[in-house]
Amino acid sequence: MGVNVQENIPLKAHTVFKIGGPARFFVEVKSREELVDALRFAGERGLPFFILGAGSNVLVSDKGFDGVFIKNSANRVTINGEKILADAGVMLPYLASEAARAGLSGFEWGVGIPGTVGGSVRGNSGCFGSEMKDVVEAVEVFDVNEAKSPDGRAIEDPRQGRDYKLKAKSCEFGYRDSIFKHSPNFVIISAVLALKKGEPQLIQERMKDLVSRRVDTQDIGAKCAGCIFKNVPWSRKDIDQKALLLRFPVLKKFESAPGISAGFLIDEVGLKGQRIGNAMISRKHANFFINTGDAKAEDVIMLVALVKERVHRKFGILLEEEIQYIGFE
Numbered sequence: 001m002g003v004n005v006q007e008n009i010p011l012k013a014h015t016v017f018k019i020g021g022p023a024r025f026f027v028e029v030k031s032r033e034e035l036v037d038a039l040r041f042a043g044e045r046g047l048p049f050f051i052l053g054a055g056s057n058v059l060v061s062d063k064g065f066d067g068v069f070i071k072n073s074a075n076r077v078t079i080n081g082e083k084i085l086a087d088a089g090v091m092l093p094y095l096a097s098e099a100a101r102a103g104l105s106g107f108e109w110g111v112g113i114p115g116t117v118g119g120s121v122r123g124n125s126g127c128f129g130s131e132m133k134d135v136v137e138a139v140e141v142f143d144v145n146e147a148k149s150p151d152g153r154a155i156e157d158p159r160q161g162r163d164y165k166l167k168a169k170s171c172e173f174g175y176r177d178s179i180f181k182h183s184p185n186f187v188i189i190s191a192v193l194a195l196k197k198g199e200p201q202l203i204q205e206r207m208k209d210l211v212s213r214r215v216d217t218q219d220i221g222a223k224c225a226g227c228i229f230k231n232v233p234w235s236r237k238d239i240d241q242k243a244l245l246l247r248f249p250v251l252k253k254f255e256s257a258p259g260i261s262a263g264f265l266i267d268e269v270g271l272k273g274q275r276i277g278n279a280m281i282s283r284k285h286a287n288f289f290i291n292t293g294d295a296k297a298e299d300v301i302m303l304v305a306l307v308k309e310r311v312h313r314k315f316g317i318l319l320e321e322e323i324q325y326i327g328f329e
């Protein structure tokens with residue numbers, strides 16, 4: 001086994017929220033080969049696995065994860081003309097700065113997202129009107145489906161898995177969604193981004209502007225998990241745009257937007273600054289929950305339930321989580 005498997009490692013150290021109990025086993029991998037080794041370690045013991053990127057969009061339970069936690073730190077970046085091949089463990093701000101250095105435009109917005117390529121492709125992350133789907137050309141995947149055990153997550157022998165490349169249109173990208181969210185046995189190995197030549201000075205200025213817009217609207221450096229809830233697209237099957245706008249004129253400002261901001265709804269029900277234990281709804285951005293001290297996952301879960309109940313009671317809208325829960329089964 002070419003990887004260093006550690007036992008009983010507190011996961012709070014590996015999430016931006018700084019919340020979470022221990023992983024029974026923890027492995028950091030830096031290549032596809034190490035990843036397969038780690039998956040084999042899980043498979044041989046019949047244990048479930050979880051692939052972690054930067055841990056910036058997850059909530060780990062207080063009891064932790066009874067399986068093999070695999071932190072993907074593979075971080076190669078290769079630039080070839082207007083294409084960038086990036087390992088799944090590459091951080092978006094680094095990738096944005098490498099693109100800028102090469103005079104490539106179209107990924108300036110990546111500078112503000114504290115996640116990896118793997119986590120961001122899976123969630124089709126984005127901001128300021130751009131998303132991963134606008135720049136991703138193809139994704140290299142390791143598919144352990146064929147080797148899965150009956151619980152659907154543990155695998156018997158990952159060497160039976162397969163590598164293949166998915167073109168962007170096969171990734172089924174949607175709002176904070178992709179095929180990878182529905183296929184937990186697809187492990188993202190790398191992605192190819194297609195950008196365009198740009199004016200280096202303008203690229204730098206755009207990045208600076210996007211960073212300062214974030215500073216104005218978010219609690220930079222706070223222990224959090226980004227947006228807890230997805231915005232509410234008008235296209236959602238249970239959302240009746242006409243009826244909502246008629247009943248709640250305050251929502252008119254979103255009439256020509258793709259949907260309603262979840263942060264706005266939380267603010268409207270008066271929950272900014274609300275606290276349970278050491279978890280608090282940000283006063284700056286109501287869709288961010290802040291760990292103000294040694295918050296427990298339980299505190300966050302109760303805050304999530306409170307927000308859902310209040311928003312549903314007032315607007316009849318059910319908010320859906322953007323964050324990924326780990327270890328709550």
Ligand SMILES: Cc1cc2nc3c(=O)[nH]c(=O)nc-3n(C[C@H](O)[C@H](O)[C@H](O)COP(=O)(O)OP(=O)(O)OC[C@H]3O[C@@H](n4cnc5c(N)ncnc54)[C@H](O)[C@@H]3O)c2cc1C
Binds near residue numbers: 072115119122227324
């Ligand atoms: C301060 C702050 C600001 C943020 N701003 C934004 C924003 O503007 N826009 C936005 O969209 N998000 C934002 N986020 C949320 C988050 O940064 C993104 O969702 C990011 O893409 C998550 O990447 P990650 O590597 O941290 O994923 P993680 O949190 O580590 O994991 C998220 C999910 O991705 C899966 N995953 C990770 N790597 C792989 C892989 N290689 N293969 C398969 N699955 C994988 C994990 O299993 C998990 O299910 C913000 C978060 C914070 C803390």
